[in-house]
Amino acid sequence: MSSDAPVGARPPAGKTFFGHPRALSTLFLTEMWERFSFYGMRAILVLYLTAAVADGGLDIGESSANAVYGTYNAMVYLMALPGGWVADRLIGARRSVLWGGVVIAAGHYVMAIPTGWSVFAGMALIVLGTGLLKPNISTMVGDLYERDSPRRDAGFSIFYMGINLGAFIAPLITGFLGEKINWHLGFGAAAVGMTFGVLQYVLGRRNLGDAGARPADPLLGADRRRALTRIGVATGILVAVLLVLLLAGWFTVDTVVNLLTVVTVLVTVGYFARILTDREISGTERSRMKAYVWLFVFAASFWLIYDQAGSVLNIFAADQTDRSVGGFTFPASWLQSVNPILIIIGAPLAAALWLKLGHRVSTPTKFAVGLVLNGLSFVLMAAAARAAVGGDLVSPLWLVAVYAIQVAGELSLSPVGLSATTKLAPVKYASQMLGLWFLATAVGDAIGGQVARLAEAWSQPVYFLTFGLASVVLGLAAVMFTRQIRHLMAGIH
Incomplete structure (x- = not known):
């Protein structure tokens, strides 16, 4: 995942955000809302999985619930690898962040559906979306500065505060809604948060200039077709494995x-x-x-x-x-x-x-x-x-x-x-x-x-x-x- 922006990829001059490019505010708020949705859902996930059916939960044993939680976190970080590759070679960081946010929001909305299956389908979507958004939004922050700019570290520090601000606020809202009212309402609050993040990202795109607009090392022609074919084959194999597990009763x-x-x-x-x-x-x-x-x-x-x-x-x-x-x-x-x-x-x-x-x-x-x-x-x-x-x-x-x-x-x-x-x-x-x-x-x-x-x-x-x-x-x-x-x-x- 390249953090070097091409010449001319700097955002347009104009209003600033704490002395930094205005585009930093767009990325700051996108990341804040993404972390709000992620940590808000995560804060109540295990509690929902282990809660009794009478209390609206799934009544999964603590052992399995803890394993689900750990594996979910692992998949989020594992998908940063293909997510960065997609941005670098296919669609660029900007579109990766946008589509990642849309898929994350969709995942949370699915989790808000009051049925047992929705939580797992929603988590799968969130994993895919976070893999697209998480690594590439950091790349775009780097694209706002020259590599040796003295303001670069300060910009990342402000961005880092957005991460923790979202993580701080989220459990207070989703936790109250989930534990005191309804678990799926808590998941829905995370969905609304990510929706806010996507909307302000779209509205603030004019501040981004050319940052993240193009793939850093794009695949072209035959190489691109070959890569897309491999992705299709890999996806087909994954679906086939899941079907085998399902038909064999091992799913x-x-x-x-x-x-x-x-x-x-x-x-x-x-x-x-x-x-x-x-x-x-x-x-x-x-x-x-x-x-x-x-x-x-x-x-x-x-x-x-x-x-x-x-x-x-x-x-x-x-x-x-x-x-x-x-x-x-x-x-x-x-x-x-x-x-x-x-x-x-x-x-x-x-x-x-x-x-x-x-x-x-x-x-x-x-x-x-x-x-x-x-x-x-x-x-x-x-x-x-x-x-x-x-x-x-x-x-x-x-x-x-x-x-x-x-x-x-x-x-x-x-x-x-x-x-x-x-x-x-x-x-x-x-x-x-x-x-x-x-x-x-x-x-x-x-x-x-x-x-x-x-x-x-x-x-x-x-x-x-x-x-x-x-x-x-x-x-x-x-x-x-x-x-x-x-x-x-x-x-x-």
Whole structure:
């Protein structure tokens, strides 16, 4: 996914948005509403899946619901790879974002239909739409600036605030509607949010100039026809597999979830194998990619735990926390707003800290800190779960503290990993490496969804303590191997 705009792709001069191109406001609001829809739906998804039929839910067991949630997250990030390819080679980033938004909105509207099948059909559409929108809207933000512009990082910081603003507001609205009134009404609110995003994107397109208007590396003629044929064949094979599963009676939630988990892991292994065996990359680039493999494993392990906030921890919030304030019991999903508001507060502090420390703290060490903090959050959750043994409701401040520790870990690992991805990328794969970074989240979420099945089989204190200590140990191991990883990074800090 190229972030270099051609000459003349800058938006037209005129009014600005906090001193930045006016087009940034269009992209900011599009991303804000997309994140509103995504996090709003995600905040109530597991609660809806596990709710009793009498309460309007599907009454799926916690084990399967957690796996569905993890796999859904994984598919969203996995589809960023083909989504970026479609923009780069076929239709350009601008149209990819538009059609992605339309498909996402359609998915949420389908989920708003009060039937059992609608949630899964809607999630499939949201996955496809997010794959088109998510990677390409970031590319368009980059297209607003010259590559070495001093305002580029500031522009992305403003854009990042849009992400977390949408993620903060969404659970407050969809959570109240879903938990207090009707689950499908909550899903419908997410649909309305995405509709707002699409409408303002269309109305604001005149501000975009030529940014994202054309594919970065378009397929033409026979190459284009060949690619479209392959896409058609692949789609046909997928449909055939689903039909076989359906006719054989194997088309169950667990079967699909397990299949998609395996696909996510195999795609990742294949991607790394392709790069590491490519004879066109230099020895130094291959060494750096070997270092990146370790960082990738650390990142996937981090997301395996971190993204259980919307599944295992969300269920804990619903069943085992005292959420009564002044006679009002607030929705469990409201606690999903804690994470984004802490990120908004903590991101500038983390950026200032890393700037002050400079190269004295290496990238592998920052990853290790993230893993240790993530593990300690689950150790704290073990204490919370222990306090809840016997049916006692515990203070929601336990979860607030857990999320605070996790956010500190995220700010140590996530932005650092994004930067390391761009620095360690072989020149030939520079535009594809951000897609590979998304795969770390996909793998972590896919495996995490399977791991989360154990939360129902094991006692909660044992579950949280086991995986919390495992993350801490992995973080300490990362510290021990920092020197070797830095050696493989060949001069990159």
